[in-house]
Amino acid sequence: MAQREQLNGHRAFALWLTGLSASGKTTLARMLEAELLERKKRCYVLDGDRVRKGLNADLGFSPPDRAENIRRAGEVAKLMVEAGLIVIGAFITPYISLRSMVRSLFPADSFYEIFLDCPLEICEKRDPNGLYRKAREGSIESFTGISAPYEPPLKPDLRLQTSKKSPKECVDMLLDFVLARCSQS
Amino acid sequence: MAQREQLNGHRAFALWLTGLSASGKTTLARMLEAELLERKKRCYVLDGDRVRKGLNADLGFSPPDRAENIRRAGEVAKLMVEAGLIVIGAFITPYISLRSMVRSLFPADSFYEIFLDCPLEICEKRDPNGLYRKAREGSIESFTGISAPYEPPLKPDLRLQTSKKSPKECVDMLLDFVLARCSQS
Numbered sequence: 001m002a003q004r005e006q007l008n009g010h011r012a013f014a015l016w017l018t019g020l021s022a023s024g025k026t027t028l029a030r031m032l033e034a035e036l037l038e039r040k041k042r043c044y045v046l047d048g049d050r051v052r053k054g055l056n057a058d059l060g061f062s063p064p065d066r067a068e069n070i071r072r073a074g075e076v077a078k079l080m081v082e083a084g085l086i087v088i089g090a091f092i093t094p095y096i097s098l099r100s101m102v103r104s105l106f107p108a109d110s111f112y113e114i115f116l117d118c119p120l121e122i123c124e125k126r127d128p129n130g131l132y133r134k135a136r137e138g139s140i141e142s143f144t145g146i147s148a149p150y151e152p153p154l155k156p157d158l159r160l161q162t163s164k165k166s167p168k169e170c171v172d173m174l175l176d177f178v179l180a181r182c183s184q185s
Numbered sequence: 186m187a188q189r190e191q192l193n194g195h196r197a198f199a200l201w202l203t204g205l206s207a208s209g210k211t212t213l214a215r216m217l218e219a220e221l222l223e224r225k226k227r228c229y230v231l232d233g234d235r236v237r238k239g240l241n242a243d244l245g246f247s248p249p250d251r252a253e254n255i256r257r258a259g260e261v262a263k264l265m266v267e268a269g270l271i272v273i274g275a276f277i278t279p280y281i282s283l284r285s286m287v288r289s290l291f292p293a294d295s296f297y298e299i300f301l302d303c304p305l306e307i308c309e310k311r312d313p314n315g316l317y318r319k320a321r322e323g324s325i326e327s328f329t330g331i332s333a334p335y336e337p338p339l340k341p342d343l344r345l346q347t348s349k350k351s352p353k354e355c356v357d358m359l360l361d362f363v364l365a366r367c368s369q370s
Contacts, residue, residue, distance in 0.1 A: 042189070
């Protein structure tokens with residue numbers, strides 16, 4: 001990894017964006033990715049869309065399948081960090097135990113938990129894909145926030161109040177956070 | 186991917202090294218990786234060791250588990266290529282159907298099959314980890330070349346006769362092959 005970090009001119013690590021559906025994870029991940037590429041930082045967004053289409057296409061949405069979805073995403077993020085990349089994971093990851101499991105895959109200074117803190121009522125109002133509506137109607141089972149719990153991080157490495165700040169403000173905070181961790185110490 | 190290729194100054198694609206156990210896959214993959222990093226090419230070796238320790242730690246060695254091992258490795262390679270890397274996969278991948286499945290994940294000019302062509306008797310003589318001996322004794326089941334078939338590629342993108350050429354000569358051929366495919370056309 002060290003040789004790759006030297007070649008790329010920055011450290012490699014994973015950011016893990018956790019939060020409710022519609023809290024802004026994919027939006028902020030993509031905006032951050034664009035800002036980082038602009039600054040010649042090698043990065044990659046891993047999100048549900050990307051892993052469920054291929055690697056995890058064999059998995060459904062039962063609780064064990066969801067846990068396995070996250071486990072594999074974490075393992076891929078780990079390999080990508082070894083390959084020298086800044087990986088931006090964007091997954092609800094609702095349980096503290098799941099997030100600890102992912103964190104445990106990485107060395108201490110190579111994994112950061114970013115909490116996208118947005119009240120359920122606002123996420124539900126946004127409902128870009130109609131998922132909250134379907135969950136309320138009962139046509140989606142165990143939907144995080146409605147019929148399954150979300151355990152907020154107790155000590156996230158960064159907390160973004162995505163309902164109080166604009167996406168631009170949130171990305172600026174994320175960018176500051178990342179750039180401060182890019183240099184080899 | 187295009188933006189990353191521009192940033193890195195080279196195309197991203199996967200090489201898939203296929204061949205018997207002890208045909209030289211991991212050795213050549215590591216040597217090639219070192220040469221490529223030296224030339225500022227972003228690359229990463231994916232091999233059995235790396236994926237079986239983490240991502241595929243839940244898989245055993247039954248035929249369906251082996252196929253799943255390769256499927257997941259192929260999917261990870263695909264994500265890494267999207268992330269701008271030259272991925273060097275090093276897996277026995279004994280069946281034509283398995284290799285076609287992996288190839289089908291990639292656009293046409295982003296996947297190259299490299300056949301490490303080495304006679305079984307030579308691989309068996311090398312036997313660096315004593316696996317052939319164990320397979321002959323019957324303590325490993327379905328061992329490729331002994332108790333399970335290896336289907337040689339009919340039209341590999343590159344064929345390396347690893348018993349007739351030195352590792353250095355083989356890596357030089359690999360390096361020429363890769364460097365010729367690095368520039369955006």
